[in-house]
Each structure stands twice: as structure tokens, then as C-alpha cells.
Amino acid sequence: MKKAFENDSMSKMIPDEKALTRYLNDELNAKEKRMLEELINDDPLVGDAIEGLYGLKEKADLTKINDSLALMIEKQIRKKKKKKIFQPLGFPLWLILLITFTLMAILGGYVLISLMQK
Secondary structure (H helix, E strand, O other), rough: OOOOOOEOOOEEEEEEEHHHHHOOOOOOOHHHHHHHHHHHHHHHHHHHHHHHHHHHOHHHHHHHHHHHHHHHHHHHHHHHHHHHHHHHHOOOHHHHHHHHHHHHHHHHHHHHHHHHHO
């Protein structure tokens, strides 16, 4: 198993899609199978992933689901990046514009009143 299991930042082993598929097809050797079964017992998320994969009838379903999930995640990431561009300091753009125009109106009124009194 070359890269069937990946390490995350917490030094916890995470099985990849290929390892899970190989497990379902009973293509893992005894050591790999034991490692994956330990992960299933230790991590309920991995167990849920295996359980969900058991429910799929065809491999094409797995590929289609994986592609659609990747697309959804990519859209969410783009949406969050786009929001950050238009929301400096976490405020919505309309609020920043409203405050800016209000301050400009107050300053303009002050200047106009000052000029009229002279």
C-alpha cells in the first residue's frame, strides 16, 4: 500500500478513497486490512464512510459522488474567498458604503454651513 493511508496534521492516519475501495473489494493484504479495521473502530467518521460505501451498488456511483462532492467543496471555497474580497474587516459592502456616504454628507453639510456663515 503505497499511499493508501495519509497522515494529517494531527499525525492520525486517514484512509484515502482507493484504500476504502480496496477494502470493500477485499483487495487489501492482512496488515493493511488490520490497520484499516483499527481506524474504523477508532474513528466513527471512517466507519460511516465505509458504511456509506457499502450502500453503493456500482463503482460509477462512487466516482460520480466523489466528483460532485469535489465540485461542491470547490464552489464553497470560491464563495468564501469572494465574500472575503468584498467584506474587509468582516463588514458587508453595503454597510461600508452607507457609512462612507453618510460621513461625506455630514462633512459636505459642515463645509457648506461654514461657507454660508462667512
